[in-house]
Amino acid sequence: MGLRERKKTETRAALAAAALRLALEKGVDDVRVDEIAEAANVSPRTYNNYFPSREHAIVAGITATRALQVVEALRDRPSDEPLADSIIAAFAEQYREPPTEALALITSTPALREAYLDSVSSMEPPIAEMIAERLGKDLRGAEVLAAAVSAAARIAVQRWVDVRPSGLVVVQAASVEDHLREAIGHLAPALR
Structure with a gap:
């Protein structure tokens, strides 16, 4: 990665x-784009080059890191x-760890x-690239499988972390791996 990409x-x-x-710290509704930009030492205009909304910025800290880690774990x-x-x-x-705040x-x-x-x-x-490589499939078919895997993983996490209408977060007794095994199990024939 070059200097410019690393800075981005x-x-x-x-x-x-x-x-x-x-x-x-403040609650989602009380966070403003200009505060986020100031905290990161950039202008609000620069912020807008990276995220379409404050919600996308808030979740990016978790999903970007997790995406890289999932792909690395798959490669390993x-x-x-x-x-x-x-x-x-x-x-x-x-x-592996209990759900964070x-x-x-x-x-x-x-x-x-x-x-x-x-x-x-x-x-x-x-x-999708990993699926295509491992199964010898074309990328178009692997993209469909990757979307299905992503959806199954999302559903598994939702089942593991049960958020009640009151806002109470209840972690189910079954492990996230059990939920993943059940959800992704439906895709197993296509992943052979």
Whole structure:
């Protein structure tokens, strides 16, 4: 990665971290774009080059990091392991710890949930490449499978972290891996 790309990545990460920190401190509705930009030492105009909304900035701190970690974990899995098992293990690795306050905030705030779902799609292209490589499929077919994997992982996490209407976050007794195994299990035939 060149200097320019590294600076862009650092700016995006600084904005996302500032947005999430401010949302946890003040509440989502009380965070303004100019505050996020100031906390990251950039102008509001620069902020607008990176995120379409404050909700997208808030969730980016979690999803961007997680996407990279899932792809790296997939790359590190044994090539002879069934792909469905590799995917389950790679995603489960990212949710080993109990849900954080940030994940609870995202899952309990409708606007953040919507932005989270938007940003989760950023995981799909690198996962599609891995699927195409591992299964010897064309990229078009792998993109469909990657979208299905992303949706299954999202549903598994929603089942694991149950957010009640009162805002109470209840972590289910079954592990996130159990939920992932069940959700991604429906895709196992296509991932062979």
